[in-house]
Amino acid sequence: MGRRKEFKVGKSFTLTIKTLGWMAEQCQEREMKASEWLERLICKERERLNDQKRRNNKYHCIGCNKDVILKVEGFVNQKFYCSECGKDHTEGVKYLMRMNKDGSKTQGT
Numbered sequence: 001m002g003r004r005k006e007f008k009v010g011k012s013f014t015l016t017i018k019t020l021g022w023m024a025e026q027c028q029e030r031e032m033k034a035s036e037w038l039e040r041l042i043c044k045e046r047e048r049l050n051d052q053k054r055r056n057n058k059y060h061c062i063g064c065n066k067d068v069i070l071k072v073e074g075f076v077n078q079k080f081y082c083s084e085c086g087k088d089h090t091e092g093v094k095y096l097m098r099m100n101k102d103g104s105k106t107q108g109t
């Protein structure tokens, strides 16, 4: 039992006056320490991004005839499978990824 030792970040970082002012206000309203408030904020954002990732991971499986979550295997040569029937969707997903890439890069290199 007892207090769990906290991991502390010793490095300082810079915020704008505007942000600092708003942060102070938010902390006062909630009677929280800035570190607690930041921690909560970051957690929320992390959850939001994780959620988004999960949603982006949905793919229409022709085998299941519905949107399913894809299972990803590997890092360099990623393979994508339907998490429900196991159908290999690697080609389709890679095609979509290429389309997204081309769409965001209009000027080329």
Ligand SMILES: [Zn+2]
Residues within 6 Å of the ligand: 061, 062, 063, 064, 065, 068, 082, 083, 084, 085, 086, 087
């Ligand atoms: Zn499927």
